[in-house]
Amino acid sequence: MLLRNLLCLTLGCVTTSAFADTVWLKNGDRLTGKVKVLDGGKLMLDTDYGGSIPLDWKKVATLESETPMLVRQDDFEDPQLANSLHKGDDGKVVLGTAEAPKTIELASIQQMIQPKPLIQDFTWSGNIDLALDYKRADTDTDDYNVAFKTKARHGLWRHNGDGEYNRESSDGVTTTNNYQLEYALDRFFTEQWFWQGRVDYKNDKIEDLARQRTLGTGPGYQFWDNELGAFSLTSLVNRTDYEYSNGNKDNFYSLALKWEYNRYLIGKTVEIFTNGEIGKPLSGVAEYALDSEAGLRYKVTDWASLNLKAEKDIVSGNSDGELNETRYTVGFGVGW
Structure with missing residues (x-):
């Protein structure tokens, strides 16, 4: 019994670490997975239960992610680097930036992509x-x-x-x-x-x-x-x-x-x-x-x-x- 509980706890930790991001929808649903990209009004969420799921950005209430993201709010401005995303009030998200946390409206975000460093693993x-x-x-x-x-x-x-x-x-x-x-x-x-x-x-x-x-x-x-x-x-x-x-x-x-x-x-x-x-x-x-x-x-x-x-x-x-x-x-x- 103890061994089974330890095994379930271990698998749960692995699953949580692999799919640690959370998206809250306006209808009250909550989805977990890995936030990959936002573009064209679609937020791509990689999950272990349904593969890659495109979510309508207008249906998202808020979200949180430990994945660094380049967040673009305007076509004519450079994107800002958010080291993490934190849950905010409905329609908002908190950007974990190097200076200080910054709360912005979800409707103002046009694009989110993962930064790609020059030197990376294979x-x-x-x-x-x-x-x-x-x-x-x-x-x-x-x-x-x-x-x-x-x-x-x-x-x-x-x-x-x-x-x-x-x-x-x-x-x-x-x-x-x-x-x-x-x-x-x-x-x-x-x-x-x-x-x-x-x-x-x-x-x-x-x-x-x-x-x-x-x-x-x-x-x-x-x-x-x-x-x-x-x-x-x-x-x-x-x-x-x-x-x-x-x-x-x-x-x-x-x-x-x-x-x-x-x-x-x-x-x-x-x-x-x-x-x-x-x-x-x-x-x-x-x-x-x-x-x-x-x-x-x-x-x-x-x-x-x-x-x-x-x-x-x-x-x-x-x-x-x-x-x-x-x-x-x-x-x-x-x-x-």
């Missing part, structure tokens, strides 16, 4: 998107698209990896068959500035431009990277090798601008994203090259999502064959 995130399309009619078509993107961060180092495979066939004849892999390593010098080295490989079994190999390096700037998304720009000097289906080859250097952007909306249930690279060869091999994608994801559960993407690939002004492709995919994905 973190790993990513997603895998899958799109399939089967059509059986006068013309039978099969389309496959698998893409993954992942990031791992430890201290001043960040590892980035992504890849994609596309295959289309019509009446048993393959019309698209290509894949792409990329790895990039970032070394941060400040909270925003970093230096990147990357390697990229593309293989196409159908198009005239059969293989592309690119090595690049250059500085980058991280505008922001927090609970609501990230945005960075990287300028690169690249060495690119083109190999065409007719056996011709091109080797040249180029300057490129690479971007990565994603933003979570409506309490992190919707994500919009775009990433890509535009480059200008330093020789006359081609006028410019563009490799980009944009889309959105809608979270169905904590780990599953529906996605819609548009991809654009262009190689313009190349004497050995131009490339201009646009692809749209709708599919299912998993994230972590």
